[in-house]
Amino acid sequence: MAEVRSIGVVGLGAMGAGIAQVAIEAGYDVVGREVSADLCDVAAARIEHFLGRKVEKGQLEAADRDAAVGRLRTTTALDDLAGCDLVIEAIVEELAAKQELFAALEDVCGPDTVLASNTSALSVTEIAAATHAPERVIGMHFFNPAPLMPLVEIVRAELSSDEAFETGFTVAERMGKAPVRCHDTPGFVVNRILIPLLNDCIRVLDEARVSPEDLDTAMTKGAGWPMGPCTLVDLVGIDVHVHASEALYEKLREPRMAAPPRLVAMRNAGLLGRKSGRGFYRYGDAPGA
Structure with a gap:
């Protein structure tokens, strides 16, 4: 070597x-x-x-x-x-x-x-x-x-x-x-586990009618996550997460890999998280939702 x-x-x-x-x-x-x-x-x-x-x-x-x-x-x-x-x-x-x-x-x-x-x-x-x-x-x-x-x-x-x-x-x-x-497998280690898990979390937003704040609190206080799923997706970039989800779904065809419609709609609207000033939360001087 x-x-x-x-x-x-x-x-x-x-x-x-x-x-x-x-x-x-x-x-x-x-x-x-x-x-x-x-x-x-x-x-x-x-x-x-x-x-x-x-x-x-x-x-x-x-x-x-x-x-x-x-x-x-x-x-x-x-x-x-x-x-x-x-x-x-x-x-x-x-x-x-x-x-x-x-x-x-x-x-x-x-x-x-x-x-x-x-x-x-x-x-x-x-x-x-x-x-x-x-x-x-x-x-x-x-x-x-x-x-x-x-x-x-x-x-x-x-x-x-x-x-x-x-x-x-x-x-x-x-x-x-x-x-x-x-x-070399789709998603390697972390994304193979994390992406479908985050997608499940986002689907719960609608299914359980829970707010992003309460979902993040549930996962940090109840599951010991260091960062809530909505905060994490905002940090990663919603466009980045959707792209990775689509790539994994294309390879594996597992429904949990597919990006939730809510995330796709946010990506299409330019609500990309921290880097755009708005995602699940507002950052900096971004206008209100």
Whole structure:
């Protein structure tokens, strides 16, 4: 298993920027790629902001913050990832887009580069099928927000090599995460369990005629959940949850996997949770329901 010194991150949205932050804090040199210089600047500023917050809270020394920031380089050119030992993809959750990217990465990167997808619901095996060397493709599913959530699912696709699989695990450990190994099945571990469970919770809203506040109280006080289901779906993003539900239902055809009509209607109305200012709850200066 080759030592990983440099990591590429493709897609610097909330997840990708979080992964890049975790990587530079762990001492890796990181090349972050976005489609425009403006998006690169936004991501770099986001990472510097959150590292600065850690300094203010006494969680990170200023010198360590400066050193971490110095290990980050952003680019719009995919060719700049050529020297990376590991590339983690964190782009839009669309199979065709990911397959196109992995085919391009295979041409750009060296033969020993491990290619990882941060997909939460798509098949890593199907993503790897777009390459000529699927043995070097794995899944590394970080949870949002990546700098705070300790779990990373390391996913073995059908043709993943032992070396690539263990490389992903070792890198996640060095990042201070709690990685778990699993095979490429719909939803992997957490989402296979959590998505139908959350869908059941949302259906209860209508069936039991309970308010979002009371449902959250019931699950936190009665079941010991650290966060109520409505609060959690708002945090994840209602559009993200619906997309994942639809992907799992397409693969498994289990009714519990299908997104409840209430969530689909909210997604269609732009009520996406925290990121839009409104979901089951109101956030910031969003207008009332």
